[in-house]
Amino acid sequence: MTVHLQASLFDSAEAAPLRLTDLAALRRTELSHGAWIDVLPGWLTGSDALFEHLAAQVPWRAERRQMYDNVVSVPRLLAHYRKGEPLPHPVLAAARDALSAHYAEELGEPFVTAGLCLYRDGRDSVAWHGDRIGRGRTHDTMVAILSVGEPRALALRPCDGGAAQHRFPLGHGDLVVMGGSCQRTWEHAVPKTARGAGPRISIQFRPRNVG
Numbered sequence: 304m305t306v307h308l309q310a311s312l313f314d315s316a317e318a319a320p321l322r323l324t325d326l327a328a329l330r331r332t333e334l335s336h337g338a339w340i341d342v343l344p345g346w347l348t349g350s351d352a353l354f355e356h357l358a359a360q361v362p363w364r365a366e367r368r369q370m371y372d373n374v375v376s377v378p379r380l381l382a383h384y385r386k387g388e389p390l391p392h393p394v395l396a397a398a399r400d401a402l403s404a405h406y407a408e409e410l411g412e413p414f415v416t417a418g419l420c421l422y423r424d425g426r427d428s429v430a431w432h433g434d435r436i437g438r439g440r441t442h443d444t445m446v447a448i449l450s451v452g453e454p455r456a457l458a459l460r461p462c463d464g465g466a467a468q469h470r471f472p473l474g475h476g477d478l479v480v481m482g483g484s485c486q487r488t489w490e491h492a493v494p495k496t497a498r499g500a501g502p503r504i505s506i507q508f509r510p511r512n513v514g
């Protein structure tokens with residue numbers, strides 16, 4: 304499929320090299336119920352080139368998905384890479400390995416799978432959910448998301464209906480990591496938007512048996 308990305312305002316004529324910056328710059332926000340979120344804007348520089356590569360090269364498929372108790376139709380395109388399966392660009396393996404090293408002590412295991420989602424425009428979205436297939440339903444874990452292309456908001460809210468809500472606009476190489484109890488005590492979504500959003504790809508790295 305062909306998706307054209309509006310060049311980032313900060314792009315010069317010569318594309319910036321693809322480079323992962325230092326994860327020591329991650330900033331943590333504690334949520335309630337033992338959930339937290341780490342954010343590092345612009346983790347990957349030169350990310351527009353990765354967007355173009357992935358949009359063109361990944362075997363995207365449409366899907367209906369079992370989410371907790373419901374089957375929901377998923378208005379976005381998906382691809383999934385299991386443990387050991389080659390990823391569609393070498394910088395993704397470098398990203399996964401850097402995350403595994405950074406969180407080794409706290410997580411106690413490496414990130415091994417990669418899920419990719421392509422939101423073609425503001426009509427593509429994912430409804431409120433937690434990543435609760437497998438251990439995310441019962442145990443603390445982490446899901447790390449690298450975003451490339453045009454920013455879209457990742458929204459978070461507590462499952463107990465509390466008023467707190469967070470929205471993180473994510474695109475152009477930004478990193479967010481959901482941790483602690485986030486998958487079972489909080490929900491997240493990428494809401495639809497009428498504001499003419501351009502295409503975004505998210506890459507989610509997860510440990511074994513978290514989906």
Ligand SMILES: O=C(O)CCC(=O)C(=O)O
Pocket residue numbers: 418420429434448457491492493505507
């Ligand atoms: O695209 C995103 O940032 C979120 C994707 C997501 O929550 C999921 O696929 O489970």
Ligand SMILES: [Fe+2]
Pocket residue numbers: 432433434491
């Ligand atoms: Fe999710």
